[in-house]
Amino acid sequence: MEPLMKKKREVAGYVPYRKTKGRLEFFLQMRDIHAKTNPNMLGVFGGGIEDGETIEQCLYREILEELEYRPQKVLFFSRYEHALRINNLFIEEVGTDFENKVTIHEGQYGKFLTNDEVRNSEHVTPMVRIIVNQLSEYLAQ
Numbered sequence: 001m002e003p004l005m006k007k008k009r010e011v012a013g014y015v016p017y018r019k020t021k022g023r024l025e026f027f028l029q030m031r032d033i034h035a036k037t038n039p040n041m042l043g044v045f046g047g048g049i050e051d052g053e054t055i056e057q058c059l060y061r062e063i064l065e066e067l068e069y070r071p072q073k074v075l076f077f078s079r080y081e082h083a084l085r086i087n088n089l090f091i092e093e094v095g096t097d098f099e100n101k102v103t104i105h106e107g108q109y110g111k112f113l114t115n116d117e118v119r120n121s122e123h124v125t126p127m128v129r130i131i132v133n134q135l136s137e138y139l140a141q
Helices: 055-067 115-120 126-140
Strands: 009-020 023-030 045-048 075-081 085-093 109-113
Touching: 009 055, 009 126, 023 115, 023 126, 045 055, 055 085, 075 126, 085 126, 109 115, 115 126
Parallel strands: 009 085
Antiparallel strands: 009 023, 009 045, 023 109, 075 085
């Protein structure tokens, strides 16, 4: 049987993380209050793949546009697929000075949060809760 939802938007997402005083922190984007999806919620940086673009090309273009930053050592963490979207998630360990290396051009701001802070925040999308929890478990190994 064929699914009704055949056309899905494919995106590349980026989660910089760091280890500070023995704890993991994840840099998330506070989405604009007027964003079409998840307004005024914490999400990941990134965006949609354009025609002819690879996932990696999309990632680097989006991060340059949104953070004015060129990732150095990204890793492809996972692919999350649901009814409307395919999220290709990339991660990168960054230094404690990461905020000084980026300029936020999209969303209200970026912020480092621990898994506990993400879990307890009412301003985090359900997908980001799943992603950060899985990242925390994976990186703790």
